[in-house]
Each structure stands twice: as C-alpha cells, then as structure tokens.
Amino acid sequence: MRDQPRSTRALACLVVGTAMLAGAANGLLGICGPFTDVAADAFCPFVLEIFYLGITTGTTATTYDPGANVTRLQMAAFLSRTVDGVLKRGSRRAILDQFWTTQNATVLGITTLGNSPGLLKSDGADIWVADNVDGTVSRVRASDAKLLETWTGAPDAWGVLSAMGRIFISGVNSSGPGELYRIDPTQPAGAVTTLATNLGNGAAGIAFDGARIWTANSLGGGSVSIITPGATIPWTVTTVTTGFGETVGAVFDGSNIWVTSRTQNRLFKLDSSGVILQTVTVGTGPGYAVFDGTNIWVPNFSENSISVVRASSGLVLATLTGNGLTGPPLAAFDGQRVLVTSVVGNRVSLWKAADLTPITTVSTGADTSPWGACSDGIHFWIALDSGPPGQLARF
Amino acid sequence: MRFRAGSRLAAGCLAALAALIAGGGASLLGTCGPFTDVAADAFCPLVLEVFYMGITTGTTPTTYDPTSNVSRLQMAAFLSRTVDGVVRRGSRRSALDQFWNAATQVTTVGTAPIGVKSDGLDVWVANNGSGTVSRVRASDGKLVDTWTGSLGGRAVVCAGGKVNVVAASTPNGTLYHIDPLQPPGAASVVATNLGDLSRAIAFDGSRLWTANNFSVSIVTPTAIPPWTVTTVTTGFGQMGGVVFDGSHIWATDGSAASLVQLGPSGAILQTVTVGALPQFPVFDGTNIWVPNFTGTSISIVRASTGAVLATLTGNGLSQPASGAFDGQRVLITSNNSSNVSLWKAADLTPLGFFDVGANSSRACSDGIDFWITQASAGTLVRF
Numbered sequence: 001m002r003d004q005p006r007s008t009r010a011l012a013c014l015v016v017g018t019a020m021l022a023g024a025a026n027g028l029l030g031i032c033g034p035f036t037d038v039a040a041d042a043f044c045p046f047v048l049e050i051f052y053l054g055i056t057t058g059t060t061a062t063t064y065d066p067g068a069n070v071t072r073l074q075m076a077a078f079l080s081r082t083v084d085g086v087l088k089r090g091s092r093r094a095i096l097d098q099f100w101t102t103q104n105a106t107v108l109g110i111t112t113l114g115n116s117p118g119l120l121k122s123d124g125a126d127i128w129v130a131d132n133v134d135g136t137v138s139r140v141r142a143s144d145a146k147l148l149e150t151w152t153g154a155p156d157a158w159g160v161l162s163a164m165g166r167i168f169i170s171g172v173n174s175s176g177p178g179e180l181y182r183i184d185p186t187q188p189a190g191a192v193t194t195l196a197t198n199l200g201n202g203a204a205g206i207a208f209d210g211a212r213i214w215t216a217n218s219l220g221g222g223s224v225s226i227i228t229p230g231a232t233i234p235w236t237v238t239t240v241t242t243g244f245g246e247t248v249g250a251v252f253d254g255s256n257i258w259v260t261s262r263t264q265n266r267l268f269k270l271d272s273s274g275v276i277l278q279t280v281t282v283g284t285g286p287g288y289a290v291f292d293g294t295n296i297w298v299p300n301f302s303e304n305s306i307s308v309v310r311a312s313s314g315l316v317l318a319t320l321t322g323n324g325l326t327g328p329p330l331a332a333f334d335g336q337r338v339l340v341t342s343v344v345g346n347r348v349s350l351w352k353a354a355d356l357t358p359i360t361t362v363s364t365g366a367d368t369s370p371w372g373a374c375s376d377g378i379h380f381w382i383a384l385d386s387g388p389p390g391q392l393a394r395f
Numbered sequence: 396m397r398f399r400a401g402s403r404l405a406a407g408c409l410a411a412l413a414a415l416i417a418g419g420g421a422s423l424l425g426t427c428g429p430f431t432d433v434a435a436d437a438f439c440p441l442v443l444e445v446f447y448m449g450i451t452t453g454t455t456p457t458t459y460d461p462t463s464n465v466s467r468l469q470m471a472a473f474l475s476r477t478v479d480g481v482v483r484r485g486s487r488r489s490a491l492d493q494f495w496n497a498a499t500q501v502t503t504v505g506t507a508p509i510g511v512k513s514d515g516l517d518v519w520v521a522n523n524g525s526g527t528v529s530r531v532r533a534s535d536g537k538l539v540d541t542w543t544g545s546l547g548g549r550a551v552v553c554a555g556g557k558v559n560v561v562a563a564s565t566p567n568g569t570l571y572h573i574d575p576l577q578p579p580g581a582a583s584v585v586a587t588n589l590g591d592l593s594r595a596i597a598f599d600g601s602r603l604w605t606a607n608n609f610s611v612s613i614v615t616p617t618a619i620p621p622w623t624v625t626t627v628t629t630g631f632g633q634m635g636g637v638v639f640d641g642s643h644i645w646a647t648d649g650s651a652a653s654l655v656q657l658g659p660s661g662a663i664l665q666t667v668t669v670g671a672l673p674q675f676p677v678f679d680g681t682n683i684w685v686p687n688f689t690g691t692s693i694s695i696v697r698a699s700t701g702a703v704l705a706t707l708t709g710n711g712l713s714q715p716a717s718g719a720f721d722g723q724r725v726l727i728t729s730n731n732s733s734n735v736s737l738w739k740a741a742d743l744t745p746l747g748f749f750d751v752g753a754n755s756s757r758a759c760s761d762g763i764d765f766w767i768t769q770a771s772a773g774t775l776v777r778f
Contacts, residue, residue: 033704033705038468043468043471043472045475045742045744046471046472046474046475046476047468047471047475048742048743049471049474049475049478049479049741049742050471050474050475050478051704052681052682052695052704052705052741052742052743053478053681053741054681054697054699055474055478056471064467064468064471065467066466066467066468066471067466067467067468068466068467069464069465069466069467070464070465070466070467070470075465075470078470078474079474082474082477082478085478085680085681086477086478086481086482086485088680088681089482089679089680089681089720089722089723089740089741090481090482090485090486090722091680091722092487092515092762094679094680094720094722095720095721095722095760095761095762096512096513096514096515096553096759096760096761096762097512097638097677097678097720097759098553098554098598099639099640099641099678099680100554100598100599100600100639100641101600101641102555102600102601103599103600103601104601106601106616106617106618107554107555107600107601107616108555109555109556109557125516141516142515142516143514143515143516143517143556143575144514144516144517144556144575144576145556145576146575146576376515378515394555394556
C-alpha cells in the first residue's frame with residue numbers, strides 16, 4: 001500500500017516532465033492557438049475552448065502555464081465565467097439575437113388590457129393575466145402580444161399558475177373564503193371553472209408542488225391552503241393557520257413550498273402538510289418572491305429591499321437595496337436576470353441573478369404602477385395597473 | 396524553495412494518507428459509483444455528477460484520485476467539457492430530441508427573400524424582389540401572412556413585439572414597420588431618409604441602427620411617424636452588417652475590410668481589421684463572427700476587447716455572407732454555393748458543410764432550427 005502513492009507521485013512527475021518538454025518544443029512552434037506553452041495534443045482543444053469562450057485569458061497573451069495548479073481564488077473566477085458564458089449563450093435571447101435590455105418606456109411593447117391587470121404567468125407560448133376588478137383572465141400570445149382570448153366569471157382573480165396543461169387562478173375574496181378557478185386552454189374562451197370556494201380568506205400567491213396546489217392567504221388573519229386535484233368538483237381543500245400571519249407569496253423550490261408573511265416579515269419553509277419547518281427573517285412587508293434555481297428573492301415592499309435567501313439552508317445571503325427600488329411588490333426570473341417591479345416608483349429594476357449585481361433601472365412611465373411580472377424566457381412581461389384601462393408591457 | 400516544496404510534499408502525504416484511510420474504507424464498500432477511492436460522503440454526489448456528465452473520466456475506471464491538485468491544463472479539459480455538456484443538454488433541440496443536421500423543409504415565400512428573423516414563434520422574411528414580408532410559422536413552416544408595400548426590403552429585426560424591415564433604396568434607405576397584431580396589409584413607412592442603400596438593421600434596446608453605403612443611421616422610434624433619423628458618415632465606407640453585443644453596436648465596413656465598434660452617437664470607438672469584404676456578422680454571446688465575402692474566411696472577434704481570436708477558412712465557405720447562432724452552433728451561408736457551413740461556437744471547430752439545395756442568402760435561428768433564405772430560389776429552408 002505504501003508503494004502506491006509513491007509510484008503515483010513518480011508518474012505525476014513524469015507527466016509534468018513530459019508536459020514541460022512538449023510545451024517547450026511547441027513554444028517555438030506556437031501551435032495551440034496563441035499559446036506557445038501548450039502542446040498541440042488532446043488537451044489543446046480544451047484550452048482553446050475556454051480561451052475562445054473568455055473563461056481564461058491565459059497568464060500572458062501567449063502563455064497559458066498549463067502545468068501550474070489552480071488556486072481556489074482562480075478557480076472561482078474560472079467557474080464564475082463558465083456559468084456566465086453558458087447561461088448567456090444558452091439563453092433564448094441569445095438565439096434570437098436579442099442582446100439588448102429595454103432602456104426606456106417609449107420602446108416598451110404595450111398592449112391595452114382590462115381594467116386592472118395584476119399577476120400573470122407564461123405557459124411557454126402565451127401569457128395569462130388575471131384582472132381582479134374585471135374578474136377576467138386574458139390570454140396574450142407572447143410572440144406578438146396579440147390578445148387572443150378573455151375568460152370571464154373569475155371574481156377577484158389574483159394569482160396565476162400554469163400547471164398540468166391548465167391555468168389556475170386564485171380568487172382574493174376580501175370578505176370571505178378564497179376561490180380557486182381553472183381554465184382549459186384547449187376549449188373556446190368562456191367562463192372559468194370554479195374548483196373550490198373554501199380557500200382561506202384573501203387567497204393570493206399560488207404555487208404547484210407536482211401534486212397539489214398551494215395558496216398563500218393574505219386576509220382573515222392569514223393561512224395557507226393546500227388543494228388536492230380530484231376527478232370531481234369541488235376539489236379537496238385543507239387550510240392551515242398555525243403560525244401564519246397574512247401570507248402573500250408562494251414559491252416551490254423543487255423540494256418545499258415557501259410562503260412570505262407580510263405581517264410577520266418572515267419567509268416560511270413548509271413541509272408537505274403545511275407545517276412550518278424553518279422561519280427566515282426578511283425585510284418589512286415581503287411580497288411575491290421568486291426562486292432562481294438556487295436562491296429565493298423576496299421583495300420587501302415596505303423597506304425597499306430584496307432579501308436573497310439560499311433555499312437549501314434558509315440563510316439570508318444578502319439584502320439588496322438601491323437600484324431604484326421604490327415599493328417593490330414582486331420579483332420575476334428569466335434564467336439570467338431577476339426583475340423587480342416598483343409599483344410606487346413606476347419603474348423596474350434588474351439584477352444579474354448569478355452574482356446579485358445590479359444591472360439597471362428602467363422607468364415604465366409616469367403613473368404606470370407596474371406590479372405583476374413574469375418571464376417567458378425571452379421577455380419579461382409586466383402588468384401596468386395604470387388604468388382603467390390597464391396595460392401589459394413587453395420588456 | 397526546497398523547504399516550501401518539502402512542506403507541500405508533507406501536506407500532500409498527509410492528504411494522501413487521509414485519502415487512503417477514507418478511500419480504503421470506501422473501496423471495500425464501493426459506495427461512490429465506480430470509484431473505490433472516493434468516500435460515500437457529501438462529496439460523492441458531486442463527483443458522480445461530473446462523472447455521469449462526462450466532465451471527468453476518473454484517473455482510472457475505478458479511481459478518481461480525489462485529493463490531487465488540478466493543473467491548469469486539466470482544468471481546461473474539465474471546464475470545456477462542462478460548457479459543452481450544459482449547452483448541449485440545455486438546448487431546445489435536446490429537449491425536442493432533434494440532434495440531426497439536415498435541411499428538412501422548404502417553404503416558398505416571395506421573390507428574392509433575403510432578410511430573416513424569428514420572433515420566437517414565427518419567422519419573418521423580407522422578400523427583396525416582390526417587396527413583401529412573409530410570416531412563416533416555425534412549428535410547421537406554414538406561410539401564415541404576407542405583408543406588402545416593403546419595396547426593396549432587405550433586412551429584418553424583431554423588437555418589442557413589432558417587425559422592422561429596412562430597404563436598400565437609393566439615394567435614401569427606407570424603414571418599414573409591421574404590427575403583427577394587425578391583419579396583414581401594407582407595411583407602414585416610418586422613415587425614408589436613412590443613408591443610401593441600407594442593407595442591415597439592429598436594435599440596442601432603445602434605437603434601431605442601419606448600416607448603409609458610406610454611413611450608419613440611428614433611428615429613434617416615436618409615437619407618430621416619421622421616426623427620428625440621425626445619419627453619421629464620419630469614417631464609414633460601404634457598410635455591410637450591423638450587430639448589437641449587449642453593450643455596443645458593431646458594423647462591418649466592406650470597403651475598409653474592418654469591423655468597427657460604435658459609441659452611442661455613432662462615433663467609431665475601435666476599428667478591427669478583418670478579411671476582405673466583411674458582410675453580415677453574428678454575436679454568439681462572447682465573440683462576433685464576421686463572414687469575409689471575398690476573403691473566403693470568418694474572422695472571430697472578441698467583443699470585449701476587439702481582438703481577432705482566429706480566422707477560419709475551409710469548411711465549405713464560398714463567398715460567405717451571413718451568420719446565425721443557435722446557442723451551440725454558428726451557421727454561415729455561402730452566396731456562391733448551395734452549402735451552408737457549421738461550426739461549434741465554443742471552440743471554433745468545424746462541424747461540416749451541408750447542401751441545402753440552392754445558394755443561400757441570410758439565416759437566423761429560433762433555438763430549434765436554423766432558417767435560411769434563398770434569394771435565387773425564392774425559398775425559406777428549415778435546417
């Protein structure tokens with residue numbers, strides 16, 4: 001057994017020696033791209049790929065120093081550039097040659113929509129927009145923002161969820177139990193189907209865990225409702241109140257449902273029965289959060305900040321301020337960027353999701369009150385509750 | 396130095412000893428996939444991911460050598476394979492199980508189709524000869540709408556849910572605007588005072604840029620046409636293509652064999668020498684691919700620095716004219732050949748060239764297929 005590490009070390013020395021010899025020889029020839037110290041062997045294409053991708057710059061313009069070890073600090077730079085490069089070139093925006101960020105209200109693509117467009121969600125092709133004043137849900141084609149359909153019969157229509165090939169809407173009834181509505185997009189537009197009328201009061205945020213629908217209920221003291229799909233209507237509803245103040249946003253991180261509580265200034269991680277597993281203290285007045293695959297972005301409406309929470313640990317990684325935040329109710333994610341609406345400030349703010357750096361702040365125009373937002377992977381879509389009439393903006 | 400080397404060796408020995416102890420236990424149990432020297436601890440799933448994704452092969456079929464350092468050379472292999480694996484499996488082609496390279500469908504559009512762009516769902520084609528714009532549904536290649544009145548339409552940009560088409564008219568280029576929400580009819584004329592012979596168009600998030608003969612025009616959309624046009628001539632020759640990299644507009648200058656980076660007012664910030672008669676480039680997220688028409692080559696320019704990283708030749712290029720990027724691959728059309736050429740964008744290796752039945756003009760991607768216009772044949776090809 002003692003022989004093994006020694007012989008491995010000897011082999012490693014041989015490999016390094018070979019590399020040095022090869023590198024020296026090729027140094028004169030310069031045959032691996034710009035690098036004179038990298039052999040034109042099987043490793044050369046790998047070195048060139050990370051050079052062409054901008055992951056490495058080399059140690060000088062003509063050297064790569066192939067035999068050197070990598071420190072953890074250097075590794076962080078390499079991995080960070082790798083992630084950035086992959087996300088950027090793999091995005092649908094890159095494919096469509098759309099590298100721009102919309103810069104002002106004049107070039108927002110605007111569709112006039114209902115009286116009070118609120119929350120919205122993409123099904124991959126169309127955008128579904130709830131309007132609680134009209135009690136309607138609008139279907140807008142993402143490619144050209146054409147209003148395709150308006151579904152009716154959804155009083156207090158609030159949260160929107162695209163799941164199971166259907167659209168689900170929470171009803172934020174202010175004076176009694178909340179509702180759950182369903183739309184079958186394959187049917188001609190008409191009245192929505194009411195699945196349940198016994199959700200907790202003020203059913204707002206809505207999420208799906210792969211089996212059941214969850215709503216965060218914002219009135220009547222606050223609660224969380226768990227709805228189990230069934231063959232017959234009404235669907236079974238379980239409402240949990242223990243530990244909850246007025247809950248607003250609901251997100252699923254792939255493992256657990258999380259809800260924000262605006263009265264407790266908390267983000268709660270829930271188990272499958274709605275029991276609170278973990279309590280995270282966030283800012284004041286947390287609203288509609290979004291999960292970016294790693295972290296949960298919680299907009300704190302009353303203190304103009306964003307709490308970024310690691311989903312796997314519940315740790316608050318950072319509290320972001322500035323970048324134009326003025327009354328932020330909601331965050332949305334497009335695979336690269338997080339957009340946060342500022343309903344008071346009439347603007348939207350963007351961050352790079354990977355490193356939490358601010359990108360820009362863009363005005364949506366005076367008195368536009370942007371608040372609902374989602375992404376379809378190409379554009380962000382923003383509901384401007386400027387009405388009546390309201391508007392849907394393509395960002 | 397000897398002391399330092401010695402202490403490193405000692406540290407290495409300690410680590411090796413630790414690995415032997417841990418690995419020895421694991422090897423008997425064989426608990427981390429094929430690797431007998433990796434403990435079945437919290438690191439095991441991470442090692443297995445890079446193994447199953449093909450990012451590492453291990454040092455032998457049964458060992459990973461977990462405590463060894465990584466040289467910069469080895470790291471290059473790991474990172475390169477990481478990029479390849481993520482880009483390939485993250486693509487829409489992968490999700491749709493479409494790994495082939497072939498021209499699979501031909502749609503007849505108008506006369507002399509040239510400019511082409513996807514809005515994410517439909518493909519918009521500027522027919523230069525018939526002065527029309529075709530809207531083709533990407534999913535099945537059906538010609539959905541035909542818009543008229545775009546005399547000389549040459550290039551297309553989809554932005555803000557609208558479609559803008561520029562016409563290479565003389566002495567002033569013309570900008571047409573289509574609202575896809577409206578029933579098909581005549582395209583709106585929003586500017587008639589662009590520079591001479593506008594051949595290409597790009598959007599920077601607020602303004603449209605066109606590349607013209609001896610000028611570049613900057614167009615600011617306004618509520619009521621005509622849109623505001625500023626035409627800049629200083630330093631410009633016969634301009635070819637124009638592209639936006641997220642920060643800057645770049646344009647090719649055919650007569651000067653250069654690629655120029657522009658400031659917000661159209662001033663030239665940087666001039667990069669490329670091949671002869673550069674045409675219509677494409678940006679891949681990191682680099683700009685410039686097809687050199689008479690140079691029969693592609694210049695690869697790093698957008699962040701303007702450095703020419705490589706000049707690609709061969710791979711079927713014959714009067715290369717236009718580039719398109721699909722997230723993984725760059726396609727280059729050839730004006731003088733029915734072949735289109737493909738490269739792997741990440742490492743610039745050729746993927747071969749493919750006969751698409753007729754000489755091609757320009758191309759775009761919708762993330763699943765490339766779409767190629769063929770002016771001589773009056774067709775749009777799905778590739």
